[in-house]
Amino acid sequence: MVSTHPLVVPSPPAPTGRRLTAAERERQIVEGAIAYFAEVGLDGQTRELARRLGIAQPLLFRYFPTKAALIERIYEEVYLKRWDAGWEATVRDPSLPCLERFRRFEIDYQRTIDNYAWLRIFVSAGLKGFDLPSRYLGMVRARIFTPLLTDMRAESRLPSPEDQPLAADEYELLFGIHGALVYVGLRSLVYGIDGGVDRDAVRAAMLDAALPGLLATHRRVVAARRETAASGA
Amino acid sequence: MVSTHPLVVPSPPAPTGRRLTAAERERQIVEGAIAYFAEVGLDGQTRELARRLGIAQPLLFRYFPTKAALIERIYEEVYLKRWDAGWEATVRDPSLPCLERFRRFEIDYQRTIDNYAWLRIFVSAGLKGFDLPSRYLGMVRARIFTPLLTDMRAESRLPSPEDQPLAADEYELLFGIHGALVYVGLRSLVYGIDGGVDRDAVRAAMLDAALPGLLATHRRVVAARRETAASGA
DNA sequence: TCCTCTCTTGAGCGAACGATCAACAAGGGC
DNA sequence: GCCCTTGTTGATCGTTCGCTCAAGAGAGGA
Numbered sequence: 001m002v003s004t005h006p007l008v009v010p011s012p013p014a015p016t017g018r019r020l021t022a023a024e025r026e027r028q029i030v031e032g033a034i035a036y037f038a039e040v041g042l043d044g045q046t047r048e049l050a051r052r053l054g055i056a057q058p059l060l061f062r063y064f065p066t067k068a069a070l071i072e073r074i075y076e077e078v079y080l081k082r083w084d085a086g087w088e089a090t091v092r093d094p095s096l097p098c099l100e101r102f103r104r105f106e107i108d109y110q111r112t113i114d115n116y117a118w119l120r121i122f123v124s125a126g127l128k129g130f131d132l133p134s135r136y137l138g139m140v141r142a143r144i145f146t147p148l149l150t151d152m153r154a155e156s157r158l159p160s161p162e163d164q165p166l167a168a169d170e171y172e173l174l175f176g177i178h179g180a181l182v183y184v185g186l187r188s189l190v191y192g193i194d195g196g197v198d199r200d201a202v203r204a205a206m207l208d209a210a211l212p213g214l215l216a217t218h219r220r221v222v223a224a225r226r227e228t229a230a231s232g233a
Numbered sequence: 234m235v236s237t238h239p240l241v242v243p244s245p246p247a248p249t250g251r252r253l254t255a256a257e258r259e260r261q262i263v264e265g266a267i268a269y270f271a272e273v274g275l276d277g278q279t280r281e282l283a284r285r286l287g288i289a290q291p292l293l294f295r296y297f298p299t300k301a302a303l304i305e306r307i308y309e310e311v312y313l314k315r316w317d318a319g320w321e322a323t324v325r326d327p328s329l330p331c332l333e334r335f336r337r338f339e340i341d342y343q344r345t346i347d348n349y350a351w352l353r354i355f356v357s358a359g360l361k362g363f364d365l366p367s368r369y370l371g372m373v374r375a376r377i378f379t380p381l382l383t384d385m386r387a388e389s390r391l392p393s394p395e396d397q398p399l400a401a402d403e404y405e406l407l408f409g410i411h412g413a414l415v416y417v418g419l420r421s422l423v424y425g426i427d428g429g430v431d432r433d434a435v436r437a438a439m440l441d442a443a444l445p446g447l448l449a450t451h452r453r454v455v456a457a458r459r460e461t462a463a464s465g466a
Numbered sequence: 467t468c469c470t471c472t473c474t475t476g477a478g479c480g481a482a483c484g485a486t487c488a489a490c491a492a493g494g495g496c
Numbered sequence: 497g498c499c500c501t502t503g504t505t506g507a508t509c510g511t512t513c514g515c516t517c518a519a520g521a522g523a524g525g526a
Binding site for chain 2: 041043128129137169172173175176177178179184191195196202206210214217221
């Protein structure tokens with residue numbers, strides 16, 4: 001009587017083969033959570049997530065003690081795990097001029113973050129006041145932009161950061177170009193404007209337009225600061 | 234017995250003088266809602282909003298039939314009302330070179346949108362799939378960038394848009410610089426990185442760096458497209 | 467002084483939220 | 497075949513959501 005009653009299920013239940021191993025199920029949950037929270041934001045509902053996975057909602061809490069723990073796992077999966085150590089090597093590669101290092105880094109980096117889940121969860125976390133975005137961009141600043149600016153100083157025969165610390169407006173030079181490239185993805189994946197353009201090509205063109213003048217601008221910025229410091233002293 | 238019992242109130246209740254006129258109360262609610270939803274996102278709670286205003290929650294529904302209606306009102310207040318018709322005049326001002334028009338527009342525009350509520354509600358709306366961001370940026374594209382690109386064509390003695398329609402990559406030239414300027418505010422007001430810089434000054438410096446090469450790049454882009462079109466025909 | 471208009475509130479509805487727990491059922495070892 | 501381990505679920509708890517409704521209370525005219 002109780003067993004296998006042919007009851008009509010109210011919601012589309014099981015796109016997944018049941019009784020997975022723990023590892024398989026956990027992976028399925030993580031991937032589904034990334035896709036789901038990217039779509040609806042980090043305050044999406046665990047019930048709806050479970051429904052999309054075709055599993056019961058309590059099963060989520062078997063694998064993650066709390067919703068916050070699941071979100072923490074998403075951070076590791078989407079941001080920390082996709083951080084490419086090669087980026088840090090590229091921007092320090094002494095065999096390349098600094099501008100070429102920057103170009104190669106940005107093209108690689110943007111290809112990584114120009115991703116529905118990456119950008120939307122990043123922004124959603126920022127709005128919710130989580131420190132992921134500031135921590136992540138702090139990493140970009142420290143591990144990418146600092147060594148790059150240091151070598152740009154050397155390449156332009158400017159004082160080393162030891163003699164004259166890197167200033168905020170020098171970082172802004174890089175963040176400016178960086179931000180223009182990020183904005184291409186934001187317009188499409190967060191604001192929902194398709195535009196129908198090849199975003200990789202657009203960013204390559206933007207780099208072509210912005211990079212040639214960068215070293216000269218950098219020299220001007222550093223020189224201006226030296227004058228200010230000299231007149232101030 | 235019932236009247237004015239000296240009961241301790243559980244939450245800080247009334248920073249506002251009670252019994253306002255309808256117009257005053259409505260204004261207070263709108264301003265409070267802008268600040269509140271900017272802080273916590275558009276799925277903030279009406280109860281918490283009321284608590285911050287020092288009023289009872291049902292009072293919100295006296296002035297706005299639904300939460301969606303209140304949000305719609307926020308759109309009008311923050312985006313439509315702050316749209317400056319002078320921007321459209323600036324970018325068509327025949328007495329100024331196009332680059333100067335663009336600079337003046339961006340400096341004015343960015344000063345308007347570099348605002349906690351403006352940026353955060355804009356992004357929050359984008360994440361929630363509302364069409365405000367795409368509609369608004371469509372307005373920027375049509376009312377600002379189109380006339381600007383049209384006159385840039387003329388200033389560079391290039392074919393008019395009637396003979397050769399404005400192409401996506403021409404718009405991207407302007408959106409690229411535009412996005413770099415917007416990103417300055419996003420980093421601070423959405424991602425929570427203060428940086429301690431004068432964002433107006435940073436943007437002015439970015440314009441100084443980006444504008445000089447813009448016309449030449451524009452000519453190159455248009456020329457490239459003409460070749461493609463010619464070889465394709 | 468009292469009445470009336472209207473701004474304002476306390477109490478509460480149905481639904482949905484994150485999270486819990488005991489019971490069910492699919493495998494693999496014996 | 498049996499049983500024990502473990503992946504999985506239905507039912508449900510306490511809370512909070514947007515929203516409603518009838519009653520309270522201040523201000524102005526008579």
